[in-house]
Amino acid sequence: MALLSHLVSLPVTWLLATLAAYHLAMVVHRRSGGSAWLHPVAVATLLLVLLLLVAGVDYETYFQGGRYIHVLLGPATVALAVPLYHQLARLKRDWPSLLAGALVGSAAAVAIGMLCAAYLDASRATVISMAVKAVTMPIALGLTEKFGGVVSLTSALVMLTGILGGALTQPLLSFIHIREAHVNGFTLGVVAHGIGTARALQGGQEMGAFAGLAMGLAGLLTALLLPIGLGLAGFI
Numbered sequence: 353m354a355l356l357s358h359l360v361s362l363p364v365t366w367l368l369a370t371l372a373a374y375h376l377a378m379v380v381h382r383r384s385g386g387s388a389w390l391h392p393v394a395v396a397t398l399l400l401v402l403l404l405l406v407a408g409v410d411y412e413t414y415f416q417g418g419r420y421i422h423v424l425l426g427p428a429t430v431a432l433a434v435p436l437y438h439q440l441a442r443l444k445r446d447w448p449s450l451l452a453g454a455l456v457g458s459a460a461a462v463a464i465g466m467l468c469a470a471y472l473d474a475s476r477a478t479v480i481s482m483a484v485k486a487v488t489m490p491i492a493l494g495l496t497e498k499f500g501g502v503v504s505l506t507s508a509l510v511m512l513t514g515i516l517g518g519a520l521t522q523p524l525l526s527f528i529h530i531r532e533a534h535v536n537g538f539t540l541g542v543v544a545h546g547i548g549t550a551r552a553l554q555g556g557q558e559m560g561a562f563a564g565l566a567m568g569l570a571g572l573l574t575a576l577l578l579p580i581g582l583g584l585a586g587f588i
Contacts, residue, residue, distance in 0.1 A: 366409075366417030373399040388519040397511050411504040425490045425546070432549065432564030435557045442534060443565070450538060450562075454569035457542035461486035462577050463572075466585060477502045479585070482580055485509035486517075488545040491571035495578055503559050510545070517544025518551040532541070533559040541566025 377395035384390040404414055417420075436443070441451070465482035474482070480501035484492040489510050496506040521540050530536070537559035540548035545567050553560030 362409055363417035363420075367413045368417075369403060370396070370400065370418055370421060378547060388551065389520070390513060391518055391551065392545060393511070393550070394515040397515075411507070422489070422493075426489070432560070432567070435553075435561035436565050439482070439534070439558060439561045446534075451569065453538065454542055454566055455573055457539075457566075458486070458575055460572040461542075462581050463576060466581055470585070476500065478505065480578075480582070481505040481509060483581060484574060485513045486543065486545065487571045487574045488567050491575065499578065499582065503583045511547075514544045514547030518547045519571070521548065522551075534562045537562035538566040541568075542570045545570065 373396040374392060378393040378397050381387070381390050381392045384434065388478075400414070405413075462483045462503035463519045465485050466479050468478040469482040476496070477500055480499045481496055484495045484506060487510070489507070492506050493503060495501070496503055502546075518540065519576060521543050522536060525531070525539060526534055536555065537549075537552040540552045544551070549560060549563040549567050552563035
């Protein structure tokens with residue numbers, strides 16, 4: 353029992369658990385035929401949550417190991433500039449509409465998150481965590497820490513937003529007859545950040561490139577819009 357308690361407290365235990373959960377999730381995703389509802393991130397998250405609940409381990413203990421993977425999110429995000437480079441012609445032509453779309457999407461995400469939390473009479477920390485739910489994890493956690501949100505809540509909300517956005521966005525766009533690859537990718541990036549971008553890359557380089565661009569723009573714009581929203585709400 354003492355050995356088990358010691359293993360649970362080691363960061364490397366949760367690093368290996370995360371890698372194992374994701375490997376198993378990839379197997380499930382492949383056998384499901386690539387179902388959006390069984391995205392590897394969603395399945396791995398569910399497995400890890402169940403494991404943490406059974407082991408009685410809190411998020412802070414888990415993150416001591418998970419942070420080693422978290423550090424890689426930044427370089428992975430920057431690497432998305434490579435496929436975007438091949439779309440420079442379209443980017444130069446359409447940048448006003450792309451910027452406008454990212455601005456509207458980011459503003460709506462911040463406003464809706466804050467309004468929903470305020471309607472439920474949530475605390476200031478919860479309002480902040482809700483406001484940043486639609487941006488990529490490194491930016492969301494950075495904003496949460498800076499403005500006093502709840503890191504564990506933000507992590508869960510970001511994951512949930514990405515999973516639902518990645519599963520629902522393309523069917524909705526198809527329903528309203530929007531099938532252009534760059535539009536689908538850009539929408540996924542704004543709505544579902546990193547998970548949406550991973551989903552977009554499955555649809556091709558063009559789709560993935562615009563998803564990566566949208567994810568970056570949404571993160572930047574949210575960082576600018578959040579203080580404005582908090583100021584209007586009287587939190588700062």
